[in-house]
Every structure is written in C-alpha cells, then in structure tokens.
Amino acid sequence: MPVAADLENGYGHAPEDAAETIRLAAAVGLVGGSIEDATGNEAKPIYEFDHAVERIAASAEAAKALPFPFLLVARAENYLHGRSDLDDTITRLQAFEKAGAAVLYAPGLTLPEDIRTVCASVTKPVNVLMGLKGAPRLSVTQLGELGVRRISIGSGFSRAALTAFLHAAREVIDDGTFGFADEALYISELTAMFE
Known part of the structure; x- marks a missing residue:
C-alpha cells in the first residue's frame, strides 16, 4: 500500500x-x-x-x-x-x-x-x-x-487502543473481573487480518 x-x-x-x-x-x-x-x-x-x-x-x-x-x-x-x-x-x-x-x-x-x-x-x-x-x-x-x-x-486510533487497554486494566485492578474480554477480538481474528 x-x-x-x-x-x-x-x-x-x-x-x-x-x-x-x-x-x-x-x-x-x-x-x-x-x-x-x-x-x-x-x-x-x-x-x-x-x-x-x-x-x-x-x-x-x-x-x-x-x-x-x-x-x-x-x-x-x-x-x-x-x-x-x-x-x-x-x-x-x-x-x-x-x-x-x-x-x-x-x-x-x-x-x-x-x-x-x-x-x-x-x-x-x-x-x-x-x-x-x-x-x-x-x-x-x-x-x-x-x-x-x-x-x-x-493519534486517534492509538489513543483509542490505549484507552481500551487502560479500561481493561482498571477493571481487573479495581473490580477483579474480566468483562473486557467479551469485546476483545480472538487472536485468530487478529492473525487473519494480518495475513
């Protein structure tokens, strides 16, 4: 490209x-x-x-x-x-x-x-x-x-990615839960995007 x-x-x-x-x-x-x-x-x-x-x-x-x-x-x-x-x-x-x-x-x-x-x-x-x-x-x-x-x-996309990372980390630290995973892509989906 x-x-x-x-x-x-x-x-x-x-x-x-x-x-x-x-x-x-x-x-x-x-x-x-x-x-x-x-x-x-x-x-x-x-x-x-x-x-x-x-x-x-x-x-x-x-x-x-x-x-x-x-x-x-x-x-x-x-x-x-x-x-x-x-x-x-x-x-x-x-x-x-x-x-x-x-x-x-x-x-x-x-x-x-x-x-x-x-x-x-x-x-x-x-x-x-x-x-x-x-x-x-x-x-x-x-x-x-x-x-x-x-x-x-x-920098909008990188800021959005870092924001999602921080929200996930805060959920684990503050709540002890892992609900962020419900919205995350599977590794296989990410890999397919880069192939």
Missing part, C-alpha cells in the same frame, strides 16, 4: 531543508508527505507568511522533480498553536495551493461552518483532522457534504 508521512516542518527552517526532506522521503519509498508552517519554537510558533510559502514552493518543486507522483500536503498550523484566525489560515492555504501543494490541511478546524468556508476558498482537496477530544462529531458523510476530500485521524 502507498505510504505517506507527517514530515513535520521539513526538519529544518530553510526552504531547501523542506525540499531535501521531500527528496529523502521519496528515496525511502514514501509517496506523499506533509510540510507544516509551524516552526517548533513556542515563542514564535508559525513561520512568517512569505517564508512559509517559499518552503511549500521548494517542497512542491522537489516533489514534481521525482520520477513518480508524490502527494505534497501543505499544512497551515494556526489552530494547533492557539491562533484561531480563519482569514489568515485561508490566505495561507490559498498561497500554498498556488505554490504547488496537492492537498491543503489546517489541523484543528472543528466548526462545520469554518470547514465549509475553507473548502469553498480553495480548489485543491482539503484534509480535515477528526477524532479530537471535545470536537464536534461529524461523520464522513457530513464532512464530504462540507467539501472535505481527505480525513486524517492523527
């Missing part, structure tokens, strides 16, 4: 760093990856607009130069860093689209009206992160109706 990866900020601040990360990702067999506009610096968490666009443009150029299609996802990280500025997020996504990104992503958008506005503001597919605790519960169908074309779960 094709594999894409979260490539963070491209593991460097310069546009050349982001481009090199795309080339290295492709060299290890990835067929897609995301580059975000988050700096990794809590004091200044989001790259300045022009610099962020240059980083996506360099990444897109590197992706286009590959001998196979590489799905470049450009991420506008405002909402994950306490900057709930929809206008700036849209401006960034529109610029990332013009710079050559194949998919646009603003993780942290949760309100249906904001998601619809973002999707209507660009022509490339929009990715939305679902499974955030406390966020509105939108279905795949509802997201599609809002214009979303790609959905990420992030």
Whole structure:
C-alpha cells in the first residue's frame, strides 16, 4: 500500500531543508508527505507568511522533480498553536495551493461552518483532522457534504487502543473481573487480518 508521512516542518527552517526532506522521503519509498508552517519554537510558533510559502514552493518543486507522483500536503498550523484566525489560515492555504501543494490541511478546524468556508476558498482537496477530544462529531458523510476530500485521524486510533487497554486494566485492578474480554477480538481474528 502507498505510504505517506507527517514530515513535520521539513526538519529544518530553510526552504531547501523542506525540499531535501521531500527528496529523502521519496528515496525511502514514501509517496506523499506533509510540510507544516509551524516552526517548533513556542515563542514564535508559525513561520512568517512569505517564508512559509517559499518552503511549500521548494517542497512542491522537489516533489514534481521525482520520477513518480508524490502527494505534497501543505499544512497551515494556526489552530494547533492557539491562533484561531480563519482569514489568515485561508490566505495561507490559498498561497500554498498556488505554490504547488496537492492537498491543503489546517489541523484543528472543528466548526462545520469554518470547514465549509475553507473548502469553498480553495480548489485543491482539503484534509480535515477528526477524532479530537471535545470536537464536534461529524461523520464522513457530513464532512464530504462540507467539501472535505481527505480525513486524517492523527493519534486517534492509538489513543483509542490505549484507552481500551487502560479500561481493561482498571477493571481487573479495581473490580477483579474480566468483562473486557467479551469485546476483545480472538487472536485468530487478529492473525487473519494480518495475513
């Protein structure tokens, strides 16, 4: 199956760093990856607009130069860093689209009206992160109706698995019972899924 990866900020601040990360990702067999506009610096968490666009443009150029299609996802990280500025997020996504990104992503958008506005503001597919605790519960169908074309779960599945593990452990420790087993898959079922 094709594999894409979260490539963070491209593991460097310069546009050349982001481009090199795309080339290295492709060299290890990835067929897609995301580059975000988050700096990794809590004091200044989001790259300045022009610099962020240059980083996506360099990444897109590197992706286009590959001998196979590489799905470049450009991420506008405002909402994950306490900057709930929809206008700036849209401006960034529109610029990332013009710079050559194949998919646009603003993780942290949760309100249906904001998601619809973002999707209507660009022509490339929009990715939305679902499974955030406390966020509105939108279905795949509802997201599609809002214009979303790609959905990420992030750490949602691993958090759900660890939560089930903790509930089972607490049941044994607190109650001395094993009711969790009634909902668990048999090893043969799990093995069949991986064969």
